[in-house]
Amino acid sequence: MRKNDREGVSTVIGMAIFLVIFAMSASYTLIWTQQFSDYSNAVKDQIEFEQMRNAERLSVEVFKNSTNWWLNVSNPTSQVIVVTQVWSNHNKQTGEWGIPPLGWALIDIEIVDHDNDFKLVTSRGNIFSGKYxxxxxxxxxxxxxxxxxxxxxxxxxxxxxxxxxxxxxxxxxxxxxxxxxxxxxxxxxxxxxxxxxxxxxxxxxxxxxxxxxxxxxxxxxxxxxxxxxxxxxxxxxxxxxxxxxxxxxxxxxxxxxxxxxxxxxxx
The missing domain is CATH 2.60.120 (Jelly Rolls)
Incomplete structure (x- = not known):
């Protein structure tokens, strides 16, 4: 093989190695960029979630008549708050009650063995209480x-x-x-x-x-x-x-x- 041929092969091999290294670097950069973007979005979502959770406020009033108990739940904030659980005396009532912004909703109590003290759990993990x-x-x-x-x-x-x-x-x-x-x-x-x-x-x-x-x-x-x-x-x-x-x-x-x-x- 002549000298020029050897130099040509070396150039091709060098270029191939460079392309492989470049492709691997670009792939790692792309993966890192995507992971950083996913992490940033997750952090942003978590911050927004914490802000919305910290902003939740509910006023809970307990009423009853001769046969039924119910909760009058008022929402003084500008966001929708969803109640998913009602607890009393270690007993749980599950459901999905949306309390509209600057509005209210009634929750009929189905818990039989309660102690007149009710805890409401929201979809964001906050707990609010009301007592008869x-x-x-x-x-x-x-x-x-x-x-x-x-x-x-x-x-x-x-x-x-x-x-x-x-x-x-x-x-x-x-x-x-x-x-x-x-x-x-x-x-x-x-x-x-x-x-x-x-x-x-x-x-x-x-x-x-x-x-x-x-x-x-x-x-x-x-x-x-x-x-x-x-x-x-x-x-x-x-x-x-x-x-x-x-x-x-x-x-x-x-x-x-x-x-x-x-x-x-x-x-």
């Missing part, structure tokens, strides 16, 4: 709430925080009303105050009492009420009264108690 309360009067640690249709008692439930949200969709001949009682302790050096976050219609009557004395009646439509004549560290009986008799539309109510905390059991 039989003990009357102001209670430490939560609000004892009695619900009415005009003067007709509907049932009882409980609130477990000081940022209260009620979203009621008007039904025929139904006028929402409630009386909520709790023991609250003053924790602010300055006067505590109450914030009404939503403008209430003129026909809606909201009254707040402290130790049985009317502190504020929602007639002047102020958004912030200072609570005077209270002492830091002392515990007081708070009552919220809502009456919508004569009001024929949907209602949204949001109240926050600032500078106050739930009293402890021994207070």
């Amino acid at each position: 309360v039989t003990v009357g009067g102001p209670q430490p640690g939560w609000w004892d709430v009695t619900w009415y249709n005009s003067s007709i008692k509907l049932g009882k439930s409980a609130w477990y925080n000081l940022d209260i949200y009620v979203n009621w969709y008007k039904a025929n001949n139904t006028y929402l009303g409630f009386e909520a009682n709790s023991k609250l302790r003053v924790i602010s050096e300055t006067n505590p105050y109450i914030v009404i976050k939503e403008d209430l219609p003129s026909k809606v009557n909201l009254t707040i009492l402290v130790d049985g004395v009317v502190k504020k009646n929602y007639t002047d439509k102020s958004q912030i009420y200072n609570i005077s004549d209270v002492i830091e560290g002392k515990t007081y009986d708070f009552t919220i009264l809502l009456n919508t008799t004569g009001y024929d539309d949907d209602l949204e109510l949001a109240i926050a108690f600032i500078g106050l905390d739930f009293a402890k059991d021994n207070e």
